[in-house]
Amino acid sequence: MIPAAFDYVAPESLDDVITALVDGGEDAKLLAGGHSLIPLMKLRVAAPSLLVDLRKLPGLHGVQRQDGHWRIGALTTHAVLEHAPELGVVSDVAATIADPQVRHRGTIGGSLAHGDSASDLPAAMLICEAEVTLQGQSGQRTVACADLFQDYLTTALAEDEVLTEIRVPVLDGYGHAYQKFTRRAEDWAMAGVCAVVKLSDGVVADARVGLTNLGSVPLRATAVEQALQGLPATAESLAAAAEHAAEGINPPADLNASTEYKQHLARVLTRRALADAVANAG
Amino acid sequence: MAWAPPGVEVNSPPHWPLARGEVNHVGDLVAVVIGDDRYAVADAVDDVMVEYEPLAAVVDAEAAIVGAPFVHEELGTNFGAHACVVDVDPETGKTTIVRYVAVDDCGNPINPINPINPMLIDGQIHGGVVFGIGQALYEQVAYDDDGQLVTGTFVNYALPTAAEVPSFETDRTVTPSPVNSMGVKGVGEAGTIAASAVVTNAVIDAIRPLGVDYMNMPLSPIRVWEAIQDASGSRAEANR
Numbered sequence: 001m002i003p004a005a006f007d008y009v010a011p012e013s014l015d016d017v018i019t020a021l022v023d024g025g026e027d028a029k030l031l032a033g034g035h036s037l038i039p040l041m042k043l044r045v046a047a048p049s050l051l052v053d054l055r056k057l058p059g060l061h062g063v064q065r066q067d068g069h070w071r072i073g074a075l076t077t078h079a080v081l082e083h084a085p086e087l088g089v090v091s092d093v094a095a096t097i098a099d100p101q102v103r104h105r106g107t108i109g110g111s112l113a114h115g116d117s118a119s120d121l122p123a124a125m126l127i128c129e130a131e132v133t134l135q136g137q138s139g140q141r142t143v144a145c146a147d148l149f150q151d152y153l154t155t156a157l158a159e160d161e162v163l164t165e166i167r168v169p170v171l172d173g174y175g176h177a178y179q180k181f182t183r184r185a186e187d188w189a190m191a192g193v194c195a196v197v198k199l200s201d202g203v204v205a206d207a208r209v210g211l212t213n214l215g216s217v218p219l220r221a222t223a224v225e226q227a228l229q230g231l232p233a234t235a236e237s238l239a240a241a242a243e244h245a246a247e248g249i250n251p252p253a254d255l256n257a258s259t260e261y262k263q264h265l266a267r268v269l270t271r272r273a274l275a276d277a278v279a280n281a282g
Numbered sequence: 283m284a285w286a287p288p289g290v291e292v293n294s295p296p297h298w299p300l301a302r303g304e305v306n307h308v309g310d311l312v313a314v315v316i317g318d319d320r321y322a323v324a325d326a327v328d329d330v331m332v333e334y335e336p337l338a339a340v341v342d343a344e345a346a347i348v349g350a351p352f353v354h355e356e357l358g359t360n361f362g363a364h365a366c367v368v369d370v371d372p373e374t375g376k377t378t379i380v381r382y383v384a385v386d387d388c389g390n391p392i393n394p395i396n397p398i399n400p401m402l403i404d405g406q407i408h409g410g411v412v413f414g415i416g417q418a419l420y421e422q423v424a425y426d427d428d429g430q431l432v433t434g435t436f437v438n439y440a441l442p443t444a445a446e447v448p449s450f451e452t453d454r455t456v457t458p459s460p461v462n463s464m465g466v467k468g469v470g471e472a473g474t475i476a477a478s479a480v481v482t483n484a485v486i487d488a489i490r491p492l493g494v495d496y497m498n499m500p501l502s503p504i505r506v507w508e509a510i511q512d513a514s515g516s517r518a519e520a521n522r
Contacts, residue, residue: 035479181374183420185445190503254303255424255432268373 003041014162017052020092022160023024025048025105025120030162032075032110032219035102036119060109060164063087065166074109081108089176089196090168093124096180096192097123109163115217118188120180122218123148123210127196130168136161152216160167169201174198175281180212184255191262193221193245193269197233197277207241207274214251214266222243223247224270234279268280286463294358297305306353360467361457362386364411364476370488375507377485378418383451384411386472390458390465403469404452410473411450414441417474418481422500 004034006080011017021028029048030047032055040046054060059073062082070087081087081094082103084150097103097120099110111121125145132148139162148156157163178206192212198205207228209221223244233238246263254257301310313330317323341351343363367381384407391398421439424433433439458465478499485495485501495514497505 012312181376181503183376183440184443187440188444255438257504261507265374266508 001042003038003043006048007050008053008055009050012058013256014057014135014164017054017057017162018135018160020050021162022137023165024052026159028048028159029053030110030113030250031100033077033106034110035098035106036083036110036114036116037259045101052082054162065170068170069172072108072168073080074163074165075107076109078103078106078108078111087127088171088174089124089169089178089194090121090188091119091196092176092178096120096178099186100143101249103188105148108173109165112145112166113155113157115151115153115162115231117149117152117216117218118213120178120192120212121136123220124178124194125166125168126218126220127194127208127210128168128171129150130166131166132163133167134158134161134272135164142167142257149217152213169198174206175274175277175279177276177280179273179276181265181269185264191251191265191269193266193272193273195270196279197228197274197281199233199278199281204231204233204237209245209270209273211245211266214246214249214262219249220247220268221247224274228274233281235275238278239272242274301327312434319469323346354492356461362472363477364473364480366421366477366480366484368481368484370485370493370506370512372489374509375503375505377501377503377506379415379446379448379481381451382411382448383453384476385453385455386469387455387457387467388472389467390456391454394488399464403454404450406470407452407473410471410475411477412442412447413474414477414479415481416440418478418485418499420446422502437484 002152005110009020011020012267017030019088021030027044027047028035031053035246037046038077041048052076057075061080062073062076063080064071072081077099078094079100081091083091085091087094094103094108098108108121111119112125115122122145125148129146131142131144134143134157136158143156150156174196175198176194177194178194180189182188189212191214194210194212195208197207207225209224211219211221221244224241227241227244228237230231231241245266249263249266250273251257251259251262251266253262257265292398299311300314301312305312312332315323315326315330317326337351337386340346362385364382364384365381367378368379370376371376371378384406388398389405391400391403420435422440423431423439426432447513459467482497482501485498489506489510492510494509497509
C-alpha cells in the first residue's frame with residue numbers, strides 16, 4: 001500500500017502544466033482529486049514517474065449556463081454537482097458517487113479522463129451528449145463524449161492534453177433518473193442505468209438511456225431508446241422497451257455477478273430508471 | 283479459578299475433564315485410554331462401549347422455554363432473543379435490513395465489584411450484530427481458478443458499514459448468574475451468535491413464498507436471485 005517513488009509538481013498555469021506533461025513523457029500523470037489515481041498507485045497498478053497536480057490552476061472550477069449549455073470546469077467536485085439540481089441527471093448521478101469524503105475531493109474532469117466504465121458520470125455524459133475541451137501543446141480541441149471513451153481506462157486524450165471543461169447541453173423539460181445497483185452504499189456500481197425522457201402530450205418525444213459498468217466503456221442502450229420513440233409513456237411500454245436493455249452487451253462476470261445476472265440487472269434497472277424519469281418529466 | 287480483588291470470594295463451577303453422566307455435544311470426551319504402545323491403545327479403544335440415549339432436538343422456541351433441558355445445566359442460564367425484519371427485492375435479490383431488535387441477558391449489569399456502563403453492553407451487542415450481518419449477507423473469502431485470493435482488500439471483501447445496517451433496538455433482561463460472585467454473564471459474543479441466524483431466517487422467510495427454503499451464507503444478491511430463479515424453474519427452462 002505504499003506507492004513507488006515519484007516526482008511532483010504543482011504548476012500555477014495551464015501552459016506550465018502542459019509543459020510539465022510534455023517534459024515528463026508517457027510516465028507523467030495529472031492529479032486532480034486523486035481518488036482513482038492514488039489507490040491505483042498504492043496498489044502499484046499505476047507507477048507514474050511524475051505527478052502534475054492541478055490544484056493551483058485557476059478558473060477550472062464551477063458551473064455556468066451559457067448558450068444552452070452548462071459549462072462545467074474540469075476541477076468541479078462531485079459535491080458541487082450533487083448540490084446543483086438544475087443539472088438534472090448529472091446531479092442525480094453525482095449524488096451516488098462513493099461517499100461524502102470522496103465527493104468533496106473527486107472531480108468531474110478527473111472521473112472522465114480516468115475512463116473507467118464503472119464510474120458513474122461517463123454514461124450520464126453520453127446521454128446528455130456532452131462534449132469536453134482538451135488543451136494540449138498544439139492548441140485546443142473539442143471531443144464529443146461519445147468519442148472520448150475508447151476502451152477500459154483508455155480515452156481519446158493525448159499525452160500532452162489536459163481536459164479543461166465539460167459542456168453539457170441544457171435538457172429543459174426532460175425527466176431524469178439514475179438507478180445504481182450496489183451491494184453496499186459506497187461500492188462501485190455492479191450495474192447502473194441513467195435515463196432522461198422528454199414527453200409531449202404523454203408520448204415519448206425523446207428517451208436516452210446510459211449503462212454504467214456493463215462493458216469496457218460506458219454505453220447507450222440505443223435499442224431501448226428506439227423502442228420507446230413515439231410511444232405513450234405507460235408502465236407497459238416502458239417495461240417492454242426495457243427488455244431491450246441488454247441487447248448487444250456482454251458484461252464480463254466478476255466476483256459479485258455473472259454475465260447473465262448483469263444483463264438481467266440492466267433490464268430491471270432500465271425499467272425503473274425510465275419510470276422514475278417519466279415521473280419527474282415536466 | 284478466576285482472579286478476584288483481595289477479600290472477594292469468587293465461586294466458579296467445576297470443570298470436569300470427562301463427561302459425567304451426560305454428554306452435552308458431539309465431541310465431548312467420554313473416556314481416556316492409557317497404554318504402553320499406540321497399537322495396544324488402539325485395540326483398547328475398540329473395546330470402549332458407550333451406551334447413550336439421544337435427546338430429541340428442540341427447534342421450537344416455545345418448547346425451548348418450557349422444560350427443555352439445558353446444554354450446561356450447571357452454568358445457569360445464558361440467553362437472548364433477536365428478531366429482524368428484512369426487505370428482499372425479488373427482482374434483484376438485494377436484501378435490506380429494515381428493523382433489528384436484540385434482547386440479551388448479561389446477568390447483573392450493576393454488580394458489587396465492577397458496575398458496567400450500559401453503553402458498553404449496547405456497544406458489544408451492536409458490534410456483534412454487525413459481525414453476524416456481515417457473515418449472513420456480505421463476507422466471503424473467494425479464490426479464482428488459479429488459487430489467487432480475490433477478496434484481499436476491503437474494496438472486494440465486503441464488510442457492512444453503518445449505511446447497511448438499521449439503528450438497532452436493544453433491551454435486556456437481568457437474570458444474575460448463580461455461578462459467580464458478581465452475577466455477570468458474557469455478552470461480547472451474544473450479538474454475533476444470534477445475528478447470522480436471524481438475518482438468514484428472515485431472508486428465507488421473505489422468499490419462501492417464491493419456493494426457496496434453504497440457502498448458504500452469504501445471501502448475496504446474485505445468490506438470492508439465482509435461488510429464486512431455480513425455485514421458479516424459469517432458469518432451467520431458459521437454458522433448455
